[in-house]
Every structure is written in C-alpha cells, then in structure tokens.
Amino acid sequence: MAFAHNSLSQEALLDAYRRMATIRQFEERLHEEIKTGEIPGFTHLYCGQEAAAVGVCSHLDDEDMIVSTHRGHGHCIAKGCDVIAMMKEIYGKRDGLCKGRGGSMHIADTKIGMLGANGIVGAGAPQAVGAAIAAKMDGRRKVAIAFSGDGACNQGTTFEAMNMAVVLKVPAIFVFENNHYSEHTGYSYAVGTSGDIASRAEAFGMKAWRANGSDFFDTYAAFGDLLAHVRGGHGPAAIELDTERFYGHFEGDPQRYRGPGELDRIRAERDCLIAFRQSSGIAADALDSIDAEVAALIDEAVTAARAAPVSEPAHVLEDVYADY
Amino acid sequence: MAFAHNSLSQEALLDAYRRMATIRQFEERLHEEIKTGEIPGFTHLYCGQEAAAVGVCSHLDDEDMIVSTHRGHGHCIAKGCDVIAMMKEIYGKRDGLCKGRGGSMHIADTKIGMLGANGIVGAGAPQAVGAAIAAKMDGRRKVAIAFSGDGACNQGTTFEAMNMAVVLKVPAIFVFENNHYSEHTGYSYAVGTSGDIASRAEAFGMKAWRANGSDFFDTYAAFGDLLAHVRGGHGPAAIELDTERFYGHFEGDPQRYRGPGELDRIRAERDCLIAFRQSSGIAADALDSIDAEVAALIDEAVTAARAAPVSEPAHVLEDVYADY
Amino acid sequence: MAIMNIRDAINRTLHDEMERDPNIILLGEDVAGGAGTAGGQESIGGIWGTSGGLIGKFGADRVIDTPISESAIIGAAAGAALAGKRPVAELMFADFIGVCADQIINQIAKFRYMFGGETACPVVVRLIYGAGMNAAAQHSQAFYNLLTSVPGLKVVLPTTPADAKGLLTEALHGQDPVMFFEHKALYTKKGEVPDGPYRIPFGHARMVREGGDVTIVALGRMVSFAEKAADALAAQGIGCDIIDPRTTSPLDEEAILDSVEQTGRLVVVDESPPRCSLARDIIGLVAEQGFTSLKAPPRMVTAPHTPIPFARELERAWLPSPAHIETAVRGVLDWG
Amino acid sequence: MAIMNIRDAINRTLHDEMERDPNIILLGEDVAGGAGTAGGQESIGGIWGTSGGLIGKFGADRVIDTPISESAIIGAAAGAALAGKRPVAELMFADFIGVCADQIINQIAKFRYMFGGETACPVVVRLIYGAGMNAAAQHSQAFYNLLTSVPGLKVVLPTTPADAKGLLTEALHGQDPVMFFEHKALYTKKGEVPDGPYRIPFGHARMVREGGDVTIVALGRMVSFAEKAADALAAQGIGCDIIDPRTTSPLDEEAILDSVEQTGRLVVVDESPPRCSLARDIIGLVAEQGFTSLKAPPRMVTAPHTPIPFARELERAWLPSPAHIETAVRGVLDWG
Ligand SMILES: Cc1ncc(C[n+]2csc(CCOP(=O)(O)OP(=O)(O)O)c2C)c(N)n1
Numbered sequence A, B: 001m002a003f004a005h006n007s008l009s010q011e012a013l014l015d016a017y018r019r020m021a022t023i024r025q026f027e028e029r030l031h032e033e034i035k036t037g038e039i040p041g042f043t044h045l046y047c048g049q050e051a052a053a054v055g056v057c058s059h060l061d062d063e064d065m066i067v068s069t070h071r072g073h074g075h076c077i078a079k080g081c082d083v084i085a086m087m088k089e090i091y092g093k094r095d096g097l098c099k100g101r102g103g104s105m106h107i108a109d110t111k112i113g114m115l116g117a118n119g120i121v122g123a124g125a126p127q128a129v130g131a132a133i134a135a136k137m138d139g140r141r142k143v144a145i146a147f148s149g150d151g152a153c154n155q156g157t158t159f160e161a162m163n164m165a166v167v168l169k170v171p172a173i174f175v176f177e178n179n180h181y182s183e184h185t186g187y188s189y190a191v192g193t194s195g196d197i198a199s200r201a202e203a204f205g206m207k208a209w210r211a212n213g214s215d216f217f218d219t220y221a222a223f224g225d226l227l228a229h230v231r232g233g234h235g236p237a238a239i240e241l242d243t244e245r246f247y248g249h250f251e252g253d254p255q256r257y258r259g260p261g262e263l264d265r266i267r268a269e270r271d272c273l274i275a276f277r278q279s280s281g282i283a284a285d286a287l288d289s290i291d292a293e294v295a296a297l298i299d300e301a302v303t304a305a306r307a308a309p310v311s312e313p314a315h316v317l318e319d320v321y322a323d324y
Numbered sequence C, D: 001m002a003i004m005n006i007r008d009a010i011n012r013t014l015h016d017e018m019e020r021d022p023n024i025i026l027l028g029e030d031v032a033g034g035a036g037t038a039g040g041q042e043s044i045g046g047i048w049g050t051s052g053g054l055i056g057k058f059g060a061d062r063v064i065d066t067p068i069s070e071s072a073i074i075g076a077a078a079g080a081a082l083a084g085k086r087p088v089a090e091l092m093f094a095d096f097i098g099v100c101a102d103q104i105i106n107q108i109a110k111f112r113y114m115f116g117g118e119t120a121c122p123v124v125v126r127l128i129y130g131a132g133m134n135a136a137a138q139h140s141q142a143f144y145n146l147l148t149s150v151p152g153l154k155v156v157l158p159t160t161p162a163d164a165k166g167l168l169t170e171a172l173h174g175q176d177p178v179m180f181f182e183h184k185a186l187y188t189k190k191g192e193v194p195d196g197p198y199r200i201p202f203g204h205a206r207m208v209r210e211g212g213d214v215t216i217v218a219l220g221r222m223v224s225f226a227e228k229a230a231d232a233l234a235a236q237g238i239g240c241d242i243i244d245p246r247t248t249s250p251l252d253e254e255a256i257l258d259s260v261e262q263t264g265r266l267v268v269v270d271e272s273p274p275r276c277s278l279a280r281d282i283i284g285l286v287a288e289q290g291f292t293s294l295k296a297p298p299r300m301v302t303a304p305h306t307p308i309p310f311a312r313e314l315e316r317a318w319l320p321s322p323a324h325i326e327t328a329v330r331g332v333l334d335w336g
C-alpha cells in the first residue's frame, strides 16, 4: 500500500475514488431502477469489481484502447464514457451513447478508446489483439486491453488471442477479472488449470501479474508494473484480478449457487470503496463530498434518461452501412 | 529402448513394423501415383510420421477411438482401416471406404473406432472429448484420442477441448504430432509458448509426456505409460511427439521454406523404419519379407483402385440423411 | 391431455426420453447450474428452466455442465454421437452459433455423407432464439435460415407445447442431426399436450386454420402473430389459411402448394431480415412450383435488413407485427 | 489495359492499394509464408499466390502471417479496424467461416449499428470459395448466401479480372465491411484490366450479354457456365440476357427486374444447395416485385441439397452445368 500513497497525487487519488464511486452508484441505482420495469433487456452489474476497472484504466489515456464484456458499465465509466449518455443508452433512448440501439451490453465510444462492450463471451480478446497491432504500427507506446472474466477465459477465442499476441509481439494486455463465477458455475469447476488463470497466460510465454482486484492500490500498482513492461515493447502481458460480484449474474438471478452468508461476507470484507477509505489516507469528508457529487450526477442521469425522447420507428433503419 | 525389447512380443513387433511399412509404402506410392493425375483433390502425406501413429495405435483395440486430421492416412492404417478400401477411397471410387464421397481428407471407419479424418484444422479435439464422455459412461476403460498437429494446437477448439476434458475428467488423450510445420509456417513462429506444446497441456492441469515421434520404441513406451494413467481413471493426458514430415504440406508444395539439405537430413537421421531396423533386434530378412508383402498389398490396392468402378451421378443424392 | 407451457413440455419430454433411453445425455452451460459452487448443483435447469430436475434424476454423468466453450460443447456432442450416444446440446442463445458453426455445418451435418453412409450422428442441438425481449443484436437472432441451407441437418421450430413434445421426441428417436429452435418468447405459451409417447413426423406442416382466401405461411413465433392478424381479417370477412411448417428442413412443400392452389395468394411471415430468408425461400418455391396457382404477387412480412435494435420502440418497429401481416394480406387480396 | 488473370489482378490491386494507403494491412495464414523457417519468409504469397511480393515491399508489420486461429484473425481484423486500420483478412477457404463466424456476423457486421452509427469497421475479408477441384465437402463451399443474409455486410463476387480490381479497390475505399469471395477455379481466368485507379460501385450488376428471350442471373463461376449455355442456345436462335450481379449485398434489383420485364422468363444459376440460397432469394424477389412481368415460372439451377462429394464424377454431377442451364432455359421458354 505504501506504493500508492507515494506515487499517486492527491488529485489522482480523488479521481480514482470518484470513478469507483461513480461505477458503484451507477450500478446500485440501476439495481433499483430495474425494478420499475422501465429498463429494457438484460443487465449485468459491475458492483464489487470497481477497483479492477479503475485500477487498470487510471493508467490509461484516450489513445489507449480497451475492449469490454457483457458486464461493461464499469469499464466504460473507468475509461471515461459520459455517464449521462450511458444511462440514456441503458434506458434505450434516442440520445443515448449508441442511440438506444446497443443498450447495456453494447456500449462503445471509440473516440476515447472504448472499443465496445460485447454480448458474446470471449469475442473481445482477439479484437484487443487487432487494436494492439494498430497500436504497434502507430508507434506511440499505446496499448490495447481485453477485459475477460473467469468464464471467458475458457472460450477458444481467448486462447487464440493470447497465442497470437505472443506470436506477433504486440502490446495487448489481457485482464482477467476472476469474480469466481460464470453465470451459475463456479470458477473452480469450469477452469481446468494447473495454477490460476494467470498461469495459463504464462504458459503462452507472456509475463503475468496477480493482484487483489477488490483493492484499488494493489491493482493499480501491479498494473503499473505490467504497463511499464508492455509500453517498453516487451510484447503482451496478462494480469489476474481476484474480485467479487456483489449481485447476480444478471438482474433477476436468484443466486442459489451462493454459500450461506456469502453475499454479506463479500460486502463486508471485499468492498473496494471501504478499503480505499481505510488505506488511502484521504480525509473521510473529502470522499463523502465526492460521494454526494456522484449521487447528484447519477440522479441527474436517471432523471435525464427517463425524460429523454424515445426513437421513432424509422430510426430502426439508420446506420446499418455508411452507404448502401 | 530396452523396454521395447522386453515388453513387446516378437509378433507384436512384427505387427508394428508391418503397419509402419504399410503407411510408408502407401504414401510413397501415392506420391508417385498422384503425378499420373488420376487421383483427385488435395492429398497430405504422412510419410515420416509412421512411428507416431503406430506407436500410439499399437496399444489400442477396436473399442478405443481416434479422431484424425487432414493428414490422416497413417492414423487410419495404424487403427486398422482396410488398405484397399482406403486406396479406392482416395481414388474416388464407388466401393471406396466412404463410397468415394469423402476422399483423402475424410476417411472414417467408426466400427473400428476410427471416427474420421477431418479437413478442418482443430475440429477433431472436441470430438475426442465427446467420444471420451461416451467411453467414460460405458465404463470399459476405453479411451478416445485426438491427433493434432503443431499448427492445430493454436486453434481455439483444441484449447477448449483440453480444458473441457480436464473439467469433465474424461479419458481423452491429446496426441500432438509436432512435425515443425503448419503448411509453410514454422513451429517456432506460430506456437507462442513458454515451453513445448506438451507444456501447454500441462498448464490445463493434465499430465503430459514427450517422446521421439520418429522412433517407434520411444513413442510406444511413453504412450504405454500415458495410457496406463488414463485407463486408470485419472482423466485426460497429452503427449507431444517430435517428428518430421518427409514431403510437402500437400502434394504439389514446392517447400521453399525448408533449409538447405533439410529433407536429406531428416530422411537420413529421422526415419523411423531405419531406426526400427537398427534397434528392434529383429533379423533384417524378416523385415524384408514384410516389406515385400506390403509392397504386394499396395500394388494390389492401386491396381484394384484404378480398376474399380466410378460412381453414377445418381449416387450424389444418397446418404445425406437416414430419412428425410 | 395435460395443459402446460412449452418450457414444461420440453422439460417433461427430456425427463421421459432420458428415462427411456440411457444413451441420451445433455450438455451445455448451466444446464444443471451451480457446479463448483457452495450452493451446489441446484438444478434450476438452465437459464431457461427447461432442464430443471434432470441432474437430480440422471446425475452429472448425463447432465453435463460445461465451461463457456461452445465449439467444444457441440464438438463433444458430435464425438459422443459418433461413439453411440444421443447428445442433446444446448446453445443458450442461437446467436452463439457463430462460435461453434463449424461443428454444426462442417462436421455434424456432413459425417454421414462424407463417411459413406454408415455413420450416424444423431445430435440434437437446442437453440434458444428470437427477438422480443430487448436482448439486442447479439441475443435475439433467428438463424434458422442459415441452418436450413445446410444439407444434412434437420431444422425444427415448435410453436405449441404439443408440437414441442412431439417433435423433440421424434428428434430423439431419429438417426439424423436435428437443430431444435426454441423461441424464448414462446416458452410460457400454454396448450394441451398428449400424455404418453407422442411423436410428430418431420416434414408435416400443421394446418393452423383454414380460411380459403389467402395462404399465410408463418414461422415460429410468427404463427401466433398470423393468428392475430387472421382474427382481425376474419372479422372483415377474409378467411386465412395459416400454415405452420413446424420443420423447415424437411419442408412440407405439398401443404404450402396445396393451400396456394386453393387461395392463389401467399404471404410468408418470418422474424428474420429478408435476404436469403426462409420467407424468400418459400416464396421462391411457390413461384417455381405453384406459378399457375398464384393470382397475385406473393408477399413477405419480415424484419428489415438491419441488426436487431435494443430499445423497446425500435425492437417493436423491427419485428413483424400482426398489423403488418394484415396489411400484407390486404395487399395480396386487393392486388390487380 | 493489360491482360491478366484474376489472381494477378487481385495481387496487383493489393500492391497498388497498400502503396496508396499505409493503413492497409494484410493478415492470414501463410499470406507471406515461411515465417519461422530456415527458408525464411518467402513471399510465395499464400497458398493461392494472391499476396505474392507484398511482404518484400511492405514488411512483416503490414503483411502478417498468423497461427491457425481464424477467430483471432478475423477478430484482430475487427479490432484493428476499430483502431483506424484497414485490415484485409484472408480465409484460405471460405468453408472455414464455421470457426470464425461470430467475428463476422455478430461483431464486424453489427458494430456500426449497435454502437450508434459513428463507428466504422472497414474490414475486407477475402474468402476463397467454390467447388470444382475435388476438394470435397469441407473445402468447396460457396457460403455467400449465409453472409448475404447478414445485415451490415457487403458481399462481393468478382468474376472477371477487371471486376476483381474494380471491386477490391472499391472495398478498400469504403467504410463498410466487405466479404470478398474469390472463386478458386476462376483465379486463372484472363481478361483486360484497366490501368490506373479503377473503382466499380457496389450494387451495379454487369450485363454480360443481352439476348432478350430469357433472363439468366448467374453467380460467381456460374456466369461462365451461363455464357456457355447461352452460346449453345444462340446457335438455336434463343437470345439470353445474362446478368452478373457482382455484389449480392447490395443487390442490383433493378437490373434484374428490368431484364425480366423484357424477357418475362427467369433462370437463376447458383453453385449452392437450393435452400435459402441466393437463387431462391432472387426468384423470390422477382416473384414479389416482377410478378406481372413473368410469363413462365422462374427456375433455379443449383446444386442438390447434399454436401459436396469428393469423386470427380460425383462433384461433376453435383455442380450445375451448362447443360443444366440450357435445359432450364428451354424449360422456361417451352412452358405453358
Ligand atoms: C459465446 C457466449 N456464450 C455464452 C454466453 C452467455 N453468458 C453471458 S455472460 C456468461 C458468463 C460469463 O462469465 P465471466 O466471463 O466469468 O464473466 P462475468 O459474468 O463473471 O463478469 C455467459 C455464459 C454468451 N453471452 N456468449
């Protein structure tokens, strides 16, 4: 923890906290709002994993690129997507970030290097390799990051991507967020491995890191190390972040697969916001006032999203092609 | 080598030699016959790898199952497919093993556990896992084997299959024949790994063996070990066989990727038939007479294949469904 | 006869058939659920609830939870079938066909033919498909056209609980691979289901109603939309034949051609984009083989040539509707 | 104008375009060849020879040999395109679409739409397709119907060297993903190719010949088969319009409908099995929109509903032939 206090400016620390708090409140609020029935489709909340997205993305700038998953809200917010436009998107509104055509699982903002959430498990990893090919060509030490879950690490595409990244020596980074579940299935069952997920990446010959993905400082430090390695032109790397999801796989999941008291325990012991408060050395009232600002923003986002106009039927035909 | 002499009966040794010699002559003859233009399609010869197929399949009986590749003639012969029916198939004849509808890349004989050559690189590995699921259900210590190349080991399906085999603890065996090339690409380029191919299998938590796939005794011994492990109910296992292909990727390949003298060297130093003669302890004339018998068989096969009747156009419509 | 919904009809059929034939195995992601968790294998029976209770009865050797590896799931089903089993593999969303298409279109579909006719590969793939739940572009597609185009596959689209039972039972008795499409928005649809063994032969359409003025061929969920449209039209004195093909491969061409021979007018309703769709396929068929019957140009009612949008208003606009069908029927009747 | 074959036309176009636009990269298995070998990267230019000489000129950063990982190849192309490059990915055989379909149908095709319209994903996938070389069931298929059915993709089928140049150049200037199908049996087909920059807009059919008695729409290699049939028919006094759509998505519907308006008779030739084929798609289109023009039932000439067999006699019987086309034309002319 010492590292973080020393290397991060107060401003950077506050910014990181703000991002994590934004993700948390965004998701907690969605959890409530979904009950109203106003929000269409399937929603996968990122609550509990905030330190992972923010610990990684705090190191990045707009030229760096990330590819996300079905559980993408956290990555989007951490990378800098507009929160109000995101909320409108999730509500399916016309001026949502993707014009209401993508929804929760398909938020993207390529201008700032957010290349897309993705509804297909494992689809993102090869795309990150491609973005890394581009990054390498451009020669500005950019990197491309694939976020994947402990479930996605079993999809063939993820393995192919790791191999190809090693073969092509491109600045691709594989971030495995191990939240111990893929849907209703436990990590220990589905991931056949001699070690952890990171060890699988190592088997491809890339360097891998491990960190506590429920702790911002630990993630931030490990990822910083990793990033120096990759920006230094040493090819791809991987990191496994041990974390927790506080809600079900999707909203509506009865979570019968959880052990007794499990949800309470992870909320109590593995909450990255609590951990941040305890170890950041920042005064509680500074963080409280960020919380309040974030709450106001989320309020504004929900209010705006609910009030925003819906699409016209004719809009369905737009933007299939640039020209046809 | 001591192992082999002690553990294999003279009869078994002669049988193994016969199978290897049959593969060799079958392929060498095809190499010649293809020049006549009578043989349709793409043909991938197994010459040079005989010890791999035979070292593995000599351990099996008809209840054990194998799934093969585009370079499948050797696996078929080693598993016991009828050589004359195979030759007819490769010539595209009506009474070929697959009625002339499959050809070189699609030879199968499920009755004897040869579940099919396959034109899609990597397609076989998951199928072997399925066959292993069946084997486990049947409870007779049967195993299912996927042959894969050093190229196929990069296909997502192969990784998925290894993982699933570990997860389901089924008697699937992954045999990687590393002949150092996938088409025109070198193994060292395409396989990103910290170790060898076997080490990738180990990363999934299964036990792996290595052997000289150009030496029957070494392959036989290592695979025997492996098989005892798998038949003992310890789940899947893998073996990497280091071997050589004596011809191009397919017939017609100019092989410009080879180093100077490479083909001569591998023929001289890594010929499993020569190695067998040198170390089997069997009298040369016994092997010579097998060679002669095999030559007669291959002659008969080619003569029969050339003389065999072709299909009628109406046959094209047969056997798409059991009923429709 | 019992009344139940399609979800339960499928679940019961799986229970009955697995009881009957010990070679039937189930595999897919969370088909039991809870593997490797503190809660244990809970048998909620998949995200869709169609495999509930099976693991308790048949055990983890026959009800197999898998990692997220669709190619390996379908490939394993293929291999198990070659080895004498009858695997039922679940694709949680038909959209995931993209990550395992090879095992279906190049492997399972072709084994019998390529291998000379003696090799059976009786895999049943259950594909949960269809729009209507705002699941957006990657979780709502109806890829039956794609699989109908592949020789060697049979393609089934049950639309009632009875058909779900009869067709799934049939699939589990046959020797051919069957792509069994289950519409997610139809799971709760109720109806009578015959007790005891019940098989419906493939290639026999269901005549949903006879009306004589126009032939509507409707696929999957569109059958109920067609019925709604036909109700409205009936009130205006227009009688619709509604044909539910039930299987698109084989297709009951005769039932369609016979109806068009009577009505001379054809509307095909398909919840897919138009190009190379089943709708076009059926219209093409009738143009070729029922040309003289046709008194007006046939029409399709399909989704537009766009991906499936997320927002409610957009998905609603994307989907064919009873109103669209009504308009199309009026169009073919008023023509000329 | 220079005379060259399609292989060379594609190769030259890649040279010219990569010269013009430094963002164009090539990736696939053995697109250079020889990586990691003693012989070195030899630039035989792929199994098909279409990328010859490129690595020497543009280097291994832009001409990228990959492992056998088609999902990663196409996925990497997708990602590189999102990151501002113009990847040209090669699928050595179109049949391999089965192992990478998701990246095409659920990713590349849908990004622009799903992501709100501002995201371009200008990937060109080169798919080498087609029967005629006894490559059997898994190396001979023409999957253009499958990709034509997917909104968001453009699908191109060049049949002459000039079209290969013009259409590939166009693909490399546009903002949309393009599925560029190259028939392996057409690579050696020769013809004149315009010098200098040359683009052919998509959605404009090529009128191969005008004859007035019957409209033949032929796809890919079938264009030359149709020409042979038309030659034979011309000797018998029958004049054929032959239309080569060149792109199946977008499809030049007008050219087809206009011709049928004149001839009243339609034959569509497609080297695919019939179900949900382009042939059925086009016949359906004409039945819907050119109904009054039709004087006889349209006919398709397609392969049968079977996988592609290996043996010479069988593959020949499987493929549509000029004789089949002739018979179909006579059929539609003699009808009634
Ligand atoms: C190819 C594919 N298979 C299955 C699914 C269904 N699915 C969505 S998320 C998910 C679990 C993913 O688990 P993990 O990668 O650990 O991510 P997490 O949900 O824990 O964030 C599954 C099976 C899918 N969307 N895509």
Ligand SMILES: Cc1ncc(C[n+]2csc(CCOP(=O)(O)OP(=O)(O)O)c2C)c(N)n1
Residues within 6 Å of the ligand: B069, B070, B071, B119, B120, B121, B122, B148, B149, B150, B151, B152, B153, B179, B181, B182, B183, B249, D029, D068, D070, D092, D096, D099
């Ligand atoms: C999915 C797929 N991709 C590519 C090919 C083309 N191809 C056929 S064999 C081959 C090389 C395979 O190499 P390896 O696995 O080492 O087997 P080997 O040829 O050495 O026996 C390739 C790329 C294919 N048939 N299938």
Ligand SMILES: [Mg+2]
Residues within 6 Å of the ligand: A149, A150, A151, A177, A178, A179, A180, A181, A182, A183
């Ligand atoms: Mg997870």
Ligand SMILES: [Mg+2]
Residues within 6 Å of the ligand: B149, B150, B151, B177, B178, B179, B180, B181, B182, B183
């Ligand atoms: Mg090899």
